[in-house]
Amino acid sequence: MADDVGSIPELGRKDDSDEQVKIICLGDSAVGKSKLMERFLMNEYRPQQMSTYALTLHKHKATVGNKTVEVDFWDTAGQERFRSMYPSYYHKAHACIMIKHTLGFKVFDVQRKVTYKNLACWYTELREFRPEIPCCVVANKIDADLKVTQRSINFGKKQGIPFYFVSAADGTNVVKMFREMIKRAVDYKQNPSDFMDEVMQELENFDLEKKEDHPEADEDRLQAEHPEAV
Ligand SMILES: Nc1nc2c(ncn2[C@@H]2O[C@H](COP(=O)(O)OP(=O)(O)OP(=O)(O)O)[C@@H](O)[C@H]2O)c(=O)[nH]1
Numbered sequence: 001m002a003d004d005v006g007s008i009p010e011l012g013r014k015d016d017s018d019e020q021v022k023i024i025c026l027g028d029s030a031v032g033k034s035k036l037m038e039r040f041l042m043n044e045y046r047p048q049q050m051s052t053y054a055l056t057l058h059k060h061k062a063t064v065g066n067k068t069v070e071v072d073f074w075d076t077a078g079q080e081r082f083r084s085m086y087p088s089y090y091h092k093a094h095a096c097i098m099i100k101h102t103l104g105f106k107v108f109d110v111q112r113k114v115t116y117k118n119l120a121c122w123y124t125e126l127r128e129f130r131p132e133i134p135c136c137v138v139a140n141k142i143d144a145d146l147k148v149t150q151r152s153i154n155f156g157k158k159q160g161i162p163f164y165f166v167s168a169a170d171g172t173n174v175v176k177m178f179r180e181m182i183k184r185a186v187d188y189k190q191n192p193s194d195f196m197d198e199v200m201q202e203l204e205n206f207d208l209e210k211k212e213d214h215p216e217a218d219e220d221r222l223q224a225e226h227p228e229a230v
């Protein structure tokens with residue numbers, strides 16, 4: 001399984017959009033990660049469960065302020081058997097949406113069997129890899145019992161992590177939550193507080209400036225590499 005970590009394909013490089021960010025959805029199996037993506041990207045909800053195998057990647061175009069943003073959404077697999085892949089999920093992510101059931105939601109035995117971690121474990125592991133990226137906590141399935149919204153959860157309060165009650169089934173808060181997270185991911189990418197991310201951002205800006213200042217540099221390189229083509 002360890003090999004899988006290195007074999008995840010990178011999505012295509014930045015196209016004509018102004019910015020590109022990666023956002024990951026994390027959480028135990030059956031909390032509703034894929035259904036939330038389906039609701040946000042297609043405004044659909046089909047109740048059947050198809051547990052995600054390893055990973056599903058979605059590309060999405062968004063607008064933040066006057067910028068176009070290409071978002072790579074990583075809908076990850078919550079089942080324990082995919083554990084060795086988690087480091088590759090976290091790698092270079094700009095924001096993380098952590099998803100759980102609403103309090104008191106009756107988890108069926110069949111779902112419980114594949115449940116691996118609780119939120120605190122996910123969060124601890126994420127922070128080892130991505131210490132500074134913006135996160136939020138999402139309690140899904142509030143359609144099953146609206147009373148839960150009168151209670152709040154303690155997790156994340158101390159760290160000031162934003163919290164949302166949502167429902168993939170009826171759409172409550174889904175668009176709002178995803179839009180806010182896209183904006184936070186873009187803000188983070190542009191002003192990273194992690195040293196390695198700052199270096200990466202500097203390199204990206206430097207590369208862009210070089211291209212703008214010397215567009216002929218690419219032509220020179222092409223000529224040197226393929227003299228017959230020019
Ligand atoms: N009532 C209710 N059920 C939901 C909601 N969202 C998801 N479900 C149900 O929960 C089950 C699991 O949803 P998925 O989106 O497949 O779960 P997942 O987190 O992607 O699970 P893995 O891919 O195994 O990690 C499905 O059978 C859905 O019908 C919701 O908002 N309300």
Ligand SMILES: [Mg+2]
Pocket residue numbers: 033034035050051052075076077078
């Ligand atoms: Mg899934």
